[in-house]
Amino acid sequence: MLSGKERTDLVNVARLYYEQGLTQDQVAKRIGVSRPLVSKMLTRAREAGIVHIEIRSSTEGDAALLEALQTRYALHGGMVLPVQDSMEENLKAAADYLSGELLYERNLGLGWGYLLGESISLLTQQCNRRQPGAVLPLIGKAHIPNKGYRVDELAETLASACGRHAYRLAVPAFPDSLEERQQFETTEAYLELDAMWQKLDAALVEIRDFPSVPDEATATRFGDSLKRQRAVGSFLSYYYNERGEFISGENDFAVRIPLGTLRHCPKIIGLALGAAPNAITGALKTGLFTHLLVTESTARKILEK
Structure with a gap:
């Protein structure tokens, strides 16, 4: 109040x-x-x-839409972006919001995704104040030729701009076996990062559709489980259905922050500017997200469900 x-x-x-x-x-x-x-x-x-x-009386509906989303999904905040001419304008508005929502937090965790990478690039331009703390990758590296999937580099870029310490995970996101993942989890870098994950103050993750491009080795990790169990979206390569139920894969050995640890993070912001309504609905029903960035048209579709 x-x-x-x-x-x-x-x-x-x-x-x-x-x-x-x-x-x-x-x-x-x-x-x-x-x-x-x-x-x-x-x-x-x-x-x-x-x-x-x-x-801005011409966009009065945005505040009402955010309030409706907060009521339905127990969100603490976020932003419903009014209709823009381009995704670039949406990303600039998102970066303005994130500069106020994220940069005051001490320990920040970053997920991956094309739009998340673009948002971080814009956000670094607004870091004109040195702040103690750290920036942490929440998932390993992927062989995807886009900066949004090189999370260690994103963490270093944001940390450098804001005068913080950057941690590196420096292992593949998708090892070939459980034994390989367990070997990674015994490294000093992983153990240090795992301890820092417990101290997260805020996390920014992108909500993605399923199926989507680029694919995150889903056939190898899940077989046909995602289709059988009607997956609609993912974040941090955790897949779920529209009821917000997570889907496991027999060969899913992904290296990332455990869900149990993520649930203790007090602020989890979902960047959902490119996701379909059912992907966002499923993500919100997991109960993990505290804040949401979404366009006005998509917010209306979510609330119509």
Whole structure:
């Protein structure tokens, strides 16, 4: 619940940014605070409905949609992005949100995905404040020619921009056998990272459709289980059906943060800008996510179910 002073401060910042067209740097100088704090205040203004109702009346429905999603799926926050002309604009809006939601947290975990990689690239441009803490990969490396799947590199890029320590997992995400995975899990790098996973303050993961491109070695790991059990999506290469039930594979030896550990993370943000409604619905029904980034059109389809 916002106090009267907090609400007034958020309204003032929102008016400077949205109505007067000042940049976040200019707003920060005008009111005498840091730019990251301005970003945080704009995020809070969106989540509280101030921007949508008082500042951007043309998108009033976005706040109502987020509130409906929060009520249905016990979310703590997030952002429903209004209709944009391109995915690039969506990603820029997502990065603005994430700069306020993530960069103040101490220990950050990163998943993988094309859109997640693009979001991190934009987010690094907003790291103008040195902050103690660490950036951690949540899954091993994949032989996929896209920067969004090189999680160790994503962690290093974000950590370098924000003055944090980057951890590396430095092992394949999909080993060939249980024995190979167990061997990886005895390495010093894995044990150190496993201990840090217990201390996560926030995690950013991309929600993906199933099936989708690139494929994450699903035939080898799951056989026909994903089709038989009607998988609709995945995150961190954990697959699930629309009821939010996880699907196991006889040869699924993926190296990643265990679900039991992930559940203890206090803030898990689902980046769902490219996912279908049923993939997002299934992900939310797992009960893991606390925040969601989704487009307005997709949010409406989810709520119609």
